[in-house]
Amino acid sequence: MPKNGKALRVLTILGLAFTTVAASAKDKGGPKKLSVEITELKNPRLWQNPGNIRSRNLFYGPGGKQDAPDTAYTFEKEDLDGTSPKFIVRDESGVRWKVKMGVEARPETVASRLVWSVGYYTSEDYLVPEIQVANLPTHLHRGQNFIAPRGTAHNARLKRYLEGETKIGIWKWRQNPFLGTKEFNGLRVMMALINNWDLKDDNNSVYREKGRGSREPGETIFMVSDLGASFGTAGLNWTEKISKGNLRSFSHSKFISKVAPEYVDFSAPARDSIIRIFDFPAYIKRLRLRWIGKRIPLADVRWVDRLLAQLSPDQIRDAFRAAGYTPEQVELFANVVQRRIAELGKL
Numbered sequence: 001m002p003k004n005g006k007a008l009r010v011l012t013i014l015g016l017a018f019t020t021v022a023a024s025a026k027d028k029g030g031p032k033k034l035s036v037e038i039t040e041l042k043n044p045r046l047w048q049n050p051g052n053i054r055s056r057n058l059f060y061g062p063g064g065k066q067d068a069p070d071t072a073y074t075f076e077k078e079d080l081d082g083t084s085p086k087f088i089v090r091d092e093s094g095v096r097w098k099v100k101m102g103v104e105a106r107p108e109t110v111a112s113r114l115v116w117s118v119g120y121y122t123s124e125d126y127l128v129p130e131i132q133v134a135n136l137p138t139h140l141h142r143g144q145n146f147i148a149p150r151g152t153a154h155n156a157r158l159k160r161y162l163e164g165e166t167k168i169g170i171w172k173w174r175q176n177p178f179l180g181t182k183e184f185n186g187l188r189v190m191m192a193l194i195n196n197w198d199l200k201d202d203n204n205s206v207y208r209e210k211g212r213g214s215r216e217p218g219e220t221i222f223m224v225s226d227l228g229a230s231f232g233t234a235g236l237n238w239t240e241k242i243s244k245g246n247l248r249s250f251s252h253s254k255f256i257s258k259v260a261p262e263y264v265d266f267s268a269p270a271r272d273s274i275i276r277i278f279d280f281p282a283y284i285k286r287l288r289l290r291w292i293g294k295r296i297p298l299a300d301v302r303w304v305d306r307l308l309a310q311l312s313p314d315q316i317r318d319a320f321r322a323a324g325y326t327p328e329q330v331e332l333f334a335n336v337v338q339r340r341i342a343e344l345g346k347l
Contacts, residue, residue: 001284003011011166039070045220046176047183050119053310059318063124065334067195069097069158075135075151078142083240084228085143089133096161099131101146104228105157107245108321111194111227114337117315120187121223126159126296127323131156155324164210171204171222173292178222185296186304191224192266192293193340195250197236198229198268199289235270247332255340259347264301266293298347305344313338 050056060068071091078085084104090096095125105127112122125244136151179182191199205225209218229236232246233252242249258265268290277283316337321329 018236028076033111033115041177041220042218042239044177044186044220044222045121046178046181047119048121050117050307053117053307054312055317056117056314056317057317058113061109061125061319061322062116062122067124067160069126069128069131069160071134073097073099073131074138075133078137078140080141082226085146087136087138087140089093089144095163098159098161099133099153100157100159100228101143102155102256103240103244106323106325107194107231108226108228109157110319110333111196111230113225114194114316114317115187115190115251116187117302117311117319119183119188120190121221122227123223123225125161126158128156128158129324130154131158143231165207165221167205167209168208168235169206170201170218171206172201173199173289175223176222180302182297182303186307187224188296189266189301189304191346192255192268193337194227194230195232195234195268196224196227197234197269197286197289198226199224199292200285203227205257216225233270233273234268236272236276238273238275247329247336251332252338256343259298260296263295263297264347265295268293301344301347305341305347308341309345310332311341314325 001308027135057064069091070260071093073089073091076088076090079088079098084100086100088096088098088099109125109127112125116122131153133151133153136147140147140178146156166223176184203224203226205223207221207223209221229244232249235243237243237249256264257267269286271290272283272286280337313334316334320333325333
């Protein structure tokens with residue numbers, strides 16, 4: 001066996017030994033997330049007709065200008081789920097918001113708007129350059145480096161908790177009511193379009209509606225509720241700064257990997273960087289997610305492309321403007337998205 005092959009084998013064994021212990025320790029304490037039993041669901045919804053896509057406001061997104069945060073906030077508690085630092089606040093009107101800080105805040109804000117623009121359900125996300133939070137603890141468990149004096153957080157994503165909406169569990173990519181539909185396959189294309197590589201089931205949510213706006217009482221809404229691992233590399237790389245919201249990574253990554261007479265393969269989600277093999281369980285878990293971007297029926301790819309093609313360049317720019325990117329970054333990010341949509345249009 002070549003020397004580099006032996007070295008890789010040793011690294012793999014060490015990674016297994018290390019991460020098996022770490023994973024078993026983590027599993028003992030973490031919260032349990034229940035997947036939803038499909039037979040118990042009434043009126044499940046993954047997508048709704050977006051109507052006139054050209055009229056959609058991608059600067060404010062699904063919440064619109066009327067729901068945009070602009071008030072005082074009081075700290076309630078930290079949220080220790082996931083990898084990004086988060087905490088819950090309540091505003092003066094009693095509305096609760098989840099504040100996310102760090103590298104995912106900007107890309108998630110953009111992703112929520114682009115996914116929503118073609119009819120998929122997303123959270124009401126807003127990027128706030130600066131918010132001041134009363135009663136913030138002196139030391140947070142995570143993200144203290146993002147907090148300035150007097151409880152001020154910078155470049156934070158605020159996700160609105162909707163009245164009458166209750167999270168009832170998570171849904172699985174391999175087991176859901178929409179398998180084989182154009183709407184489900186279109187969502188797979190959207191994840192490839194934005195290079196969202198972190199497609200584990202825990203990042204999918206099911207909400208039960210009591211009725212709000214165009215939503216009917218009793219509806220169960222399916223959505224990809226964590227879109228923060230977007231607009232970077234096609235798979236987890238050396239650092240999060242390369243893998244999420246990184247213009248260079250996004251612009252240099254491949255979009256379509258194969259076009260066959262009946263289907264299309266996309267490059268995202270891709271295999272993690274080999275250095276990530278030290279976290280072997282996570283490495284294998286994400287390796288098994290690559291099917292989400294593979295063998296998507298050509299007809300369904302064309303269906304979602306017809307929706308995307310209705311977006312104007314200004315709408316796409318607005319999505320990036322909403323996330324606080326500089327004018328130069330807005331233009332360059334938007335150009336990559338437009339180029340990818342044009343690639344789909346040639347299929």
